[in-house]
Amino acid sequence: MPTSRRRLLSLLAGVALTAGLSVAAVPSAADAATPTYRPVIFVHGSAGSAAQFETQAKRLASNGYPIDIIEAHEYDSPNIATILPQVYAGLDARISRLLAATGADKVDLLAHSLGTFVMQGYLSSSPARAARVAHYVNLDGRVAAAPPGGVPTLAIWGEGDPARAIVGATNVHFPDQSHTQTVSSQESFREFFRFFRGHAPQTTRIVPQLFGTARVSGRAVLFPSNVGVTNATLEVYPVNALTGSRLTSQPTRRMALTGDGSFGPIPVLATARYEFAIVRPGAATHHFYAQPFLRSDSFVRLATSLPGEGLGALVDTSDRHTALTIQRQKEWWGDQGDAGDKLWINGRDVLNAANTPRVKRTIGIFAFDNDSDGVTDLTAPLPEFFSQTFISGMDVFIPATPAHLGLVSIVVGQRGGGFDVINVPNWKSSQHRVTVSVNDH
Structure with a gap:
């Protein structure tokens, strides 16, 4: 980084801290070398919504992700059995829109609970669908005999049966975390950020704007x-x-x-x-x-x-x-x-x-x-x-x-x-x- 730019960043940081405000996290050296971010899509579980991922979206933004490429795919969970084709089609359209808007090669997906049923079915339904997903995170949901659609998979498990796993995936267990907590916790964030980016996050805090x-x-x-x-x-x-x-x-x-x-x-x-x-x-x-x-x-x-x-x-x-x-x-x-x-x-x-x-x-x-x-x-x-x-x-x-x-x-x-x-x-x-x-x- 040029000396003049480094001095400017230091000055801005000093001004903000003097005013009692925290400065948004500066991306790490690894992110600076590769400044592009894939879109992130969260799929909620039963009776859920984007709200379950609200904290994690702000943690991603605190680590450099543009807020406009973090989305949630919501659906009528009580009627999922009858609307699954429409949910899949809507996800197809969302991914196409995000890829066109960002120029990214693929998206990263996370799903929780009932959402893992939706996503495992989606990724396994078509090689073309799976080909547009770089990483999949299975949050305290369904087990599987293989990564869905062959997509690289991280499975995070909370309290409950320690034998749960997705065979061939990276399986991480947090036995002291409850079901929804596995979506919102700092520990889960650290794991899926490393899975997406290849290195630890700069911070697991929500850094004030x-x-x-x-x-x-x-x-x-x-x-x-x-x-x-x-x-x-x-x-x-x-x-x-x-x-x-x-x-x-x-x-x-x-x-x-x-x-x-x-x-x-x-x-x-x-x-x-x-x-x-x-x-x-x-x-x-x-x-x-x-x-x-x-x-x-x-x-x-x-x-x-x-x-x-x-x-x-x-x-x-x-x-x-x-x-x-x-x-x-x-x-x-x-x-x-x-x-x-x-x-x-x-x-x-x-x-x-x-x-x-x-x-x-x-x-x-x-x-x-x-x-x-x-x-x-x-x-x-x-x-x-x-x-x-x-x-x-x-x-x-x-x-x-x-x-x-x-x-x-x-x-x-x-x-x-x-x-x-x-x-x-x-x-x-x-x-x-x-x-x-x-x-x-």
């Missing part, structure tokens, strides 16, 4: 079909980092949701907090809160349901209480003692061996006042929610008075260490739904 600017885009979708939300408006508000209350009376962005529910890109401050609100005529407003994005993010998914349908229809509502959905792309462990997780809502730890046992693989929690009786009862989970894959429900009275002028205190004690605080307004459940996304890192 240079000078704090970022752009956010994504989709508003119906859960679990991933069908886009239509006939609705998306509003975006900057919020107070401590309380979650809106900093402006009017949204800084307002856009119609149509088609596949896509929105953005929206310019944001990387270290600030925001509220996304789906507003529909005759329906409760659905508010979404997350921790700071840190850097550009195209994998934001706002999962909701149609009025009177889905799990939302099973939530008891009233003017007196707030109803929460809390999600994290790493399972909640309520029965592992100090090795587990903590989730305090208004100062009360709501996780226990009954509602979030490790074997349940819970990533989504519905917490509301069951029967609207003003009483919290955590002795047993709510069966209609607990019976759903990756979901639990609990009877927690969360006062909503005075109407959205107060707050709900949400504190997460992450297993492995660290605490997160995500306070939100105490909206009335009779008119509002609230979803809170907790970082998995």
Whole structure:
């Protein structure tokens, strides 16, 4: 590197660090010699979406990958048996588009759980399809007698049968990681990055965007079909980092949701907090809160349901209480003692061996006042929610008075260490739904 350029990079780094901001990771010498990146496509599992790969997409970007070549191939997982040909055709079109746009020779693919069934079938269905894939990563899914389609394969396995493997692949086991955690963990990232690039990543952190600017885009979708939300408006508000209350009376962005529910890109401050609100005529407003994005993010998914349908229809509502959905792309462990997780809502730890046992693989929690009786009862989970894959429900009275002028205190004690605080307004459940996304890192 020329001396003048090296000095310029050092100066920029010094300025950013002095301002208290981290600079995006500089690609390693190996990447500098080969500056091209193959497109990366993630295929989710049952009831999943791009959200499972949101953290890893930002880790890839922190290591030099352009965000625009990292995509997710989403589908209606409950109906996969009847739509498989359409899913394959859509993936064909996605790969063709990405190869044409980037000039890359091939793409790299990752799949999780049910997605490994989809991808193993896809790669084995046609030599022409397999020929356009450089690497395949099988995340805690199906075993196989050979790498699918002959594509070089890395298989990552979490807790469970240690004998699981794809014969002829590189098999890596993380016996202390849960099912969805194998998608989002630092350890998995390190393995698949090395598999793709031939060397270790420069960092496994999410490096905040240079000078704090970022752009956010994504989709508003119906859960679990991933069908886009239509006939609705998306509003975006900057919020107070401590309380979650809106900093402006009017949204800084307002856009119609149509088609596949896509929105953005929206310019944001990387270290600030925001509220996304789906507003529909005759329906409760659905508010979404997350921790700071840190850097550009195209994998934001706002999962909701149609009025009177889905799990939302099973939530008891009233003017007196707030109803929460809390999600994290790493399972909640309520029965592992100090090795587990903590989730305090208004100062009360709501996780226990009954509602979030490790074997349940819970990533989504519905917490509301069951029967609207003003009483919290955590002795047993709510069966209609607990019976759903990756979901639990609990009877927690969360006062909503005075109407959205107060707050709900949400504190997460992450297993492995660290605490997160995500306070939100105490909206009335009779008119509002609230979803809170907790970082998995």
